[in-house]
């Protein structure tokens with residue numbers, strides 16, 4: 466259905482496509498660079514250290530090659546999939562990105578509206594620049610991403626607010642309990658949160674504001690991260706969240722097994738887009754051993770480096786049930802607001818469907834989808 470454009474394009478132009486934006490999503494980044502302030506662009510595009518892992522994330526997609534199959538006879542392609550107990554229309558979600566207001570005045574609201582129109586699930590960041598309640602009003606299917614704060618009562622408050630606002634699953638990000646060495650941001654002396662840009666979701670919280678005193682930004686800095694957490698603390702999440710839980714930032718097979726042992730419902734294999742540990746393994750290279758070890762016991766999701774439908778299919782072939790995409794839709798937002806996010810989703814979904822079909826697959830779980838070469 467996403468790829469049903471061959472008539473559409475000649476008759477009416479593509480639905481959801483912004484004609485002035487490229488349909489090759491890798492071309493959005495340089496356009497966003499022209500439009501955004503240096504600080505905002507660097508914050509989004511930048512990575513940790515030398516950028517080695519961010520580059521390696523993309524290289525890993527180049528190394529893994531699809532092997533298209535012929536005469537498969539599928540007249541349609543079913544993209545629907547089931548993740549964390551929910552049926553998704555396609556194996557793609559909008560991953561959590563903080564501070565979206567620095568890219569467009571409508572920030573997370575525009576993303577939520579685009580996701581709602583496309584029926585795609587949005588994963589809202591704790592570091593959102595609109596409150597989770599405001600976003601919930603604009604959003605369709607929605608999950609909540611938790612940055613687990615260093616304050617038990619605030620964590621409980623976030624979870625209760627998210628539940629009350631209809632977020633159905635929890636994605637707990639483990640890899641960013643402090644920010645990494647990020648040279649662009651250091652050189653620009655820029656951290657949006659210290660300018661109050663991504664803190665609205667905190668400022669609006671009753672537990673946060675009761676304790677914030679007259680310097681809420683300092684208060685935010687004191688409780689954002691929680692480096693003391695261990696696997697034993699996951700019990701706390703189960704006590705305060707009764708829906709499905711996925712752990713984001715898993716790169717190691719043993720950690721994936723521990724997530725299973727802790728009774729988690731999912732993991733997101735991710736290195737945070739190369740923004741945390743420079744030198745870390747490419748996320749796509751971390752995926753096969755993890756899906757091999759735990760793929761039948763827990764839902765394995767993936768992010769870090771998805772830029773095209775072909776990339777989505779490669780991640781599926783390596784065992785991911787669904788992928789999250791981040792920077793491409795942030796650039797779409799920066800360039801054209803809600804319409805720009807829809808543009809990114811439409812391109813990604815249509816190309817995913819076409820890649821599957823032209824490779825001989827009629828759905829996202831086809832056994833022959835596993836055929837893939839790793840070219841070293």
Ligand SMILES: Cc1cc2nc3c(=O)[nH]c(=O)nc-3n(C[C@H](O)[C@H](O)[C@H](O)COP(=O)(O)O)c2cc1C
Nearest residue numbers: 509560561562563590638737738769770790791792
């Ligand atoms: C500007 C920016 C802000 C982000 N903020 C968050 C966040 O608030 N929470 C989170 O879990 N991940 C955050 N991430 C990480 C993304 O969710 C994702 O893991 C990463 O960007 C990899 O995907 P990509 O290659 O599609 O960008 C952020 C990424 C970017 C680029």
Ligand SMILES: CCCCC(=O)C(=O)O
Nearest residue numbers: 563592641644658737740
């Ligand atoms: C305070 C960190 C939140 C944003 C984030 O995850 C990122 O910039 O990568």
